[in-house]
Amino acid sequence: MSKLKRTHTCGQLRTKDIKTTVNLSGWVNSVRDHGGLIFIDLRDRYGITQVVFNPDKGKNLYETAQQLRHEYVVAIQGTVSARPAGTTNPNLDTGEIEVYADTIEILNKSETPPFEIGNESNVSLELRLKHRYLDLRRPIMQKRLIFRHKICQTIREYFDRLNFVDIETPVLTKSTPEGARDYLVPSRINLGKFYALPQSPQLFKQILMVAGYDRYFQIVRCFRDEDLRAQRQPEFTQMDMEMSFVDENDIIQVIEGLMAIIFNKVIGKKIATPFPRISYKEAMTSYGCDAPDLRFGMKIKDISDIVKTSSFKVFLDVIKSGGQIRGLNATGCSNYSRKDIDDLTAFVGQFGAKGLAWFKVEETGLTSSITKFFSAEILEKIKQRMDAKSGDLLLFVADKPKVVCQSLAQLRLHLGHKNKLIDANTFNFSWVVDFPLFDYNEDLKRYEALHHPFTSPHPDNLPFMEERPLEVKARAYDLVLNGVELGGGSIRIHTPEVQKRVFRLLGINDENAYKKFGFLLDALKYGAPPHGGIALGIDRMVTLLSQLDDIREVIAFPKTQKATCLMTDAPSEVDAEQLKELGIRLV
RNA sequence: GGGGCCGUAGCUCAAUUGGUUAGAGUACCAGACUGUCGAUCUGGAUGUUGCGGGUUCGAGUCCCGUCGGCCUCGCCA
Numbered sequence: 001m002s003k004l005k006r007t008h009t010c011g012q013l014r015t016k017d018i019k020t021t022v023n024l025s026g027w028v029n030s031v032r033d034h035g036g037l038i039f040i041d042l043r044d045r046y047g048i049t050q051v052v053f054n055p056d057k058g059k060n061l062y063e064t065a066q067q068l069r070h071e072y073v074v075a076i077q078g079t080v081s082a083r084p085a086g087t088t089n090p091n092l093d094t095g096e097i098e099v100y101a102d103t104i105e106i107l108n109k110s111e112t113p114p115f116e117i118g119n120e121s122n123v124s125l126e127l128r129l130k131h132r133y134l135d136l137r138r139p140i141m142q143k144r145l146i147f148r149h150k151i152c153q154t155i156r157e158y159f160d161r162l163n164f165v166d167i168e169t170p171v172l173t174k175s176t177p178e179g180a181r182d183y184l185v186p187s188r189i190n191l192g193k194f195y196a197l198p199q200s201p202q203l204f205k206q207i208l209m210v211a212g213y214d215r216y217f218q219i220v221r222c223f224r225d226e227d228l229r230a231q232r233q234p235e236f237t238q239m240d241m242e243m244s245f246v247d248e249n250d251i252i253q254v255i256e257g258l259m260a261i262i263f264n265k266v267i268g269k270k271i272a273t274p275f276p277r278i279s280y281k282e283a284m285t286s287y288g289c290d291a292p293d294l295r296f297g298m299k300i301k302d303i304s305d306i307v308k309t310s311s312f313k314v315f316l317d318v319i320k321s322g323g324q325i326r327g328l329n330a331t332g333c334s335n336y337s338r339k340d341i342d343d344l345t346a347f348v349g350q351f352g353a354k355g356l357a358w359f360k361v362e363e364t365g366l367t368s369s370i371t372k373f374f375s376a377e378i379l380e381k382i383k384q385r386m387d388a389k390s391g392d393l394l395l396f397v398a399d400k401p402k403v404v405c406q407s408l409a410q411l412r413l414h415l416g417h418k419n420k421l422i423d424a425n426t427f428n429f430s431w432v433v434d435f436p437l438f439d440y441n442e443d444l445k446r447y448e449a450l451h452h453p454f455t456s457p458h459p460d461n462l463p464f465m466e467e468r469p470l471e472v473k474a475r476a477y478d479l480v481l482n483g484v485e486l487g488g489g490s491i492r493i494h495t496p497e498v499q500k501r502v503f504r505l506l507g508i509n510d511e512n513a514y515k516k517f518g519f520l521l522d523a524l525k526y527g528a529p530p531h532g533g534i535a536l537g538i539d540r541m542v543t544l545l546s547q548l549d550d551i552r553e554v555i556a557f558p559k560t561q562k563a564t565c566l567m568t569d570a571p572s573e574v575d576a577e578q579l580k581e582l583g584i585r586l587v
Numbered sequence: 588g589g590g591g592c593c594g595u596a597g598c599u600c601a602a603u604u605g606g607u608u609a610g611a612g613u614a615c616c617a618g619a620c621u622g623u624c625g626a627u628c629u630g631g632a633u634g635u636u637g638c639g640g641g642u643u644c645g646a647g648u649c650c651c652g653u654c655g656g657c658c659u660c661g662c663c664a
Contacts (some may be wrong), residue, residue: 180664
């Protein structure tokens with residue numbers, strides 16, 4: 001260890017410290033060698049301080065200073081001095097002062113780094129991930145991870161104050177059907193058997209409610225073995241909580257309070273609560289998705305009823321086969337060229353839409369290559385339905401509801417960004433509520449849980465659950481921020497009877513249910529209190545609050561799109577001996 | 588599993604319809620310089636054009652394959 005134990009950080013010294021002797025430690029950010037005078041910027045995570053080396057202070061000192069290069073780690077001792085008039089640096093918090101070095105110790109040298117440790121990063125993500133220790137050394141990355149820490153710390157303080165208990169749940173647990181693909185871990189002691197890494201601690205937190213803990217929370221890692229996206233990593237972090245003796249509003253209130261305090265303490269902003277609530281049906285009808293971005297309008301409208309009397313075969317065929325015609329008003333976009341519209345058509349094509357019908361709104365009325373199929377009366381009705389004014393462009397998709405929803409939802413976002421309708425500085429929270437409990441999977445020909453199989457049906461719907469499953473409402477709620485699902489939760493089923501009924505509807509017979517979820521069904525038998533909770537994606541939350549769009553920017557060691565770690569080279573092959581012990585043979 | 592974009596000096600990029608010795612900025616190295624702070628000035632060194640094959644008189648450029656990174660559809664209760 002250095003004899004020069006640091007007394008201050010590199011972001012700390014001010015004019016009031018002038019004439020004191022200090023020790024600083026840090027990384028050499030830059031060297032400016034004037035021959036007879038050497039300046040270095042010394043950096044640590046608190047800031048940058050300029051250190052001056054003068055040959056008058058001794059030959060050894062000066063010769064050592066001449067050896068300094070980028071990212072050398074040094075400790076110096078020196079005197080804090082006012083900078084001469086005209087040489088202060090307003091860009092540095094410490095720019096009024098500098099430290100005249102008396103002693104320097106090179107604690108470690110550094111090879112020339114593969115990229116510069118500045119705030120500007122033109123460097124490829126690939127290189128950043130490979131040398132993540134250097135990337136994370138950049139002030140901007142340190143700021144992001146510290147920001148994340150502060151959010152997590154605020155969450156912990158908040159829940160602690162409300163009497164929640166932080167309880168750890170297993171990482172080696174049981175593989176369950178449905179949901180995402182599990183990451184599996186072979187068991188050496190039980191050859192041929194596997195643990196799964198948790199997709200979430202869902203069942204454990206419910207069990208904790210049965211155990212009487214009443215209020216649980218955890219900031220916890222979750223794992224899902226699915227393909228990656230900019231917003232999706234195979235391992236991610238959730239703020240997970242569960243409460244007993246509550247209804248939807250209790251959970252919602254606690255989370256609104258949490259978000260308000262995070263904004264207040266971490267960002268210094270006030271946000272209005274309660275957050276608006278929008279039904280799943282309204283979200284799908286007006287925005288085409290269950291996590292609508294409410295920062296701008298451009299709502300989706302249905303014109304199926306209007307155009308069913310037209311002679312446009314494309315529309316008529318779609319209606320006949322149970323589809324719909326919906327569209328949106330691209331306000332002020334009637335100047336779009338043929339190519340612009342072709343591009344939009346290609347855009348919706350990737351979501352399954354076979355085409356994009358369009359009308360330009362002009363003073364004289366609607367113009368398009370397909371107006372001849374529509375009577376003047378129909379065109380007028382379309383214009384009214386779409387609130388169209390001269391200069392607008394109306395875009396329609398005709399297809400199955402699912403395709404229409406997805407392509408219009410994406411088109412709406414696309415146009416919102418393209419036409420700069422979205423204020424990037426607003427934080428728009430909302431709750432999406434009144435979800436259906438079940439969804440019908442056409443491919444598998446069976447019902448699936450929209451949320452998860454432990455979500456409570458609305459009690460009023462229990463009598464007809466088996467007869468009309470799709471009409472059953474779930475006691476579920478999703479928190480949406482700027483069009484991104486931050487998380488979701490529900491009031492859970494707390495009786496074995498209802499839980500078994502839901503399993504049966506999902507095609508899980510009692511025998512299988514016991515095999516997979518017996519511990520839950522058993523637990524529900526022994527006095528399970530009514531309970532519910534929610535989980536929020538921390539990575540997404542931090543990303544959005546940092547106004548970034550890639551969760552890798554707020555995760556210290558993220559994986560690539562192929563789910564590898566470029567720094568450690570995980571996953572990697574293992575010794576034949578290791579496989580043998582596990583009873584595993586590669587095929 | 589499908590579709591798309593990208594890969595040239597340590598880094599970020601350029602290189603005309605395929606054309607002669609693959610360049611620039613920056614970083615790096617050396618020298619000069621006592622008030623710089625993106626220091627400056629002078630000089631220098633730096634390439635398996637990801638890899639393999641093909642087309643061609645000639646390939647960084649075109650084609651096929653492969654590896655890697657990214658975006659996306661499916662997938663993600």
